[in-house]
Amino acid sequence: MTDESAGFRDEVRGFLEHSLPSDWPGIGALSPSERDRFRGRWRQSMLEAGLLGVSWPREYGGRGLGVLEQAVVQEEFLRAGVPHLPFLWDLSGLILLGPTLLAWGTDEQKRHFLPRILSGEDRWCQGYSEPEAGSDLFALRTRAHLVGDDWVLNGQKIWTSHADQANWIFCLARTEPDIARAPGISFLLVPMDQPGVDVRPIRTMTGEAEFCEVFFTDARTRREDIVGGRGEGARVSLTLLEFERSVSASGKHIGYTIEFERLLRLIKSSGQDGDPLIRQKIARAYAQIQVMRFGGQAALQQVTEGGSMGPQASILKLLESEYHQFVTELAMETLGSRALVKQGLPGPGGIQADPLGTPNTVSAWQEQYLTARAKTIYGGSAQIQRNTIAERLLGMPRER
Amino acid sequence: MATTDLDEARQELRKLVRDFLATVPVRDVLEGRIDSDVVWKRLARELQIFELAIPSAPADEAPGLPELVIVFEELGRALTPGPYLSTLGLGLPALCLTGEVSLRRVIDRVVAGDAVVAVIDRDHGISADDPHQAPTVSGVAERVMDAPAADFLIVPVRSAEGVSLALIDVESPGVRITAEEPFDPTMRFGRVELSETPVTRVGDGHPDMSGVLERVETRARVALAGFHVGLARACVTSASEYALVRHQFDRPIGSFQSIKHLLADIHRRTEAAAILTHRAAWAAHHDPDAAALVVHLAAAEAADAAFESAASSIQIHGGIGFTWEHDAQLYFKRATAGRMILGTPDEHREAAADLLLRDGVEA
DSSP states (O other): OHHHHHHHHHHHHHHHHHHSOTTOOOGGGSOHHHHHHHHHHHHHHHHHTTOSSTTSOGGGTSOOOOHHHHHHHHHHHHHHTOOSSOSHHHIIIIIIIHHHHHHHOOHHHHHHHHHHHHHTSSOEEEEOOBTTBSSSGGGOOOEEEEETTEEEEEEEEEEEETGGGOSEEEEEEEOOTTSOSGGGEEEEEEESSSTTEEEEEEOOTTSSOOEEEEEEEEEEEETTOEESSTTOHHHHHHHHHHHHHHTTTTTHHHHHHHHHHHHHHHHHHTTOTTOHHHHHHHHHHHHHHHHHHHHHHHHHHHHHTTOOOTTHHHHHHHHHHHHHHHHHHHHHHHHGGGGGSOOSOOOSOSSSOOOTTOOOOHHHHHHHHHHHHHHTTTTSOHHHHHHHIIIIISOOOOOO | OOHHHHHHHHHHHHHHHHHHHHTSOHHHHHTTSSOHHHHHHHHHHTSOOGGGGSOOOTTOOSOOHHHHHHHHHHHHHHTOOSSHIIIIIIIHHHHHHTTOGGGHHHHHHHHTTOOOEEEOOSSOEEEESSTTTOSEEEEEEEEEETGGGOSEEEEEEEETTEEEEEEEETTSTTEEEEEEOOSSTTOOEEEEEEEEEEOEEESTTOTTHHHHHHHHHHHHHHHHHHHHHHHHHHHHHHHHHHHHHOEETTEEGGGSHHHHHHHHHHHHHHHHHHHHHHHHHHHHHHOGGGOHHHHHHHHHHHHHHHHHHHHHHHHHHGGGGGSSSSTHHHHHHHHHHHTTSSSOHHHHHHHHHHHHHHHOOOO
């Protein structure tokens, strides 16, 4: 397994060595404005080196390699303290939509959209959840109907990450008014730069606006900008959720290990490395990282051998989300009364663990502590994951 | 060997052991319809799996601890009574790792299923009568696992040179073993009284007997973790099956989220423990000197998974799970006992934290 990708790993390491100064401390050490400037430059270097869309076919601008090589980029970049998905919208474009188009898209859609994802010309966000359709996603109400050669959309999306930075949204809308629930839903690609699309950021408990509401009022997109057929949106979106959970499973532990190392330093520097209760939690936390590591490896192997992660993904998703709450609670407990006030710069934050170089500040831990609360809610809540595990892995009957 | 070949070989081994153990239900053993000594001998002779407990050279491709863990998973699933942990987890590796050629005959007898070895742990009350000679030992050790079934006892004794092992044939003079009534009926314990008992000292010339004992304990902890994973899986399976057939409010109770979430939690904790345990087996087999951390983590998580699964299984079974007739109680008692053998989960986590704070982590 490692042998096949060894040459590619050398290439990636060579790229990192060549592109970063020898005393590179990790992107976490940069100031917020330096970080933003770095992201743009870094994305361009990745693009030129052919390290974006590594697993996509060459004809669409990718490298024509496999999932394994994609995982290598993620691993090596995390270790080096540089982002493998430079911008928030890269997650939506490169990890979510790209593979979905490869699986479901027409030739024309692939030829048109995939290179524009790579170039960064199209910056995507995901429009799934609605105010009345959260865990019960397929209860969604946003409607689209054909007027001439256009779909016309009306409705409201919510919890759309970084919609304020995106110029395209892929979304689920009800195109078959006579068909209830999942079979009435289609997967549409909608340009956001039009009067019928209104984006309003939502300020969350962290004080930042990571998510937005998106309102469609007679928003339009071309008739052919549908992925899969009419009424196939639910199936298309399920493939996509699978990608969302499986692709990064193999590298997650690296980011969390970097964070955990920072926590060990915090515990030592605050003189609490002798506290038996803290020590118990240290061991509990690290055990979970190791499960992510070896469980992720097994998942990657399964996907490489042509399988899919399937409902097993729910186990890792649940573990990761609860782990991050546990470990950030441990950090706050370690800080004790120091956590009553903000101090120092926060890290880059976001949904990933803070990267290499992030200062070991009170503010950085406070922000991660708050962000972690969202992890058991988005992408299928912890309760939905438990339903999935019970129903699909243990054969329990569905409710109702 | 390619990964898939290895996986296939392990699946075959699992099936072999599982199919055999299905023919010797724990109830039949506990109620005397099946003799556990016969089960022990048949596992040795017909399935020939005891050799898996012999430590092989590091990085050796031959089957070993990772395969032994599969055997222990199946023993845990079936809750098969017998001196497996004491003899295959501790005794046989201890005999082998001393490197003592004279033990060959004893080792052969154990592998053939003809001898049971009980190992007395380090904090016992037995000492050499003459620390410079130690031809005889005396003292009392209580709660020695599988002592009532043992043909041989191994006692670590302090000598002038450090630690060495004393091998005792239970037929020797001055040996008195009294069975103690176990909390968990699938296990056996005994009080061992030794009075000027002659011993064979082994590993006297070994430069690091203390290290040998640590390796032995590490291997036994991996085996026990495997046992706990199998035990936990059996509880998840049994509770899941029951949740499908038991109806209340005109529905199977498995359709209620309160039950589903209990099941989901024990299932995922068990599978997480299985991932750690398999990794621990790999590490202890291929890189024993660096295995301690993951072995402690696996031991703690597997023991907890076993306990939680056994406890939730009783809860999901409801009243029937509290009865003597139902096996749920056996799994619960065994899972409880397992937490007190070779270190408690808290002790394992403390040891792991010590290593983490001392050595740090690398991404």
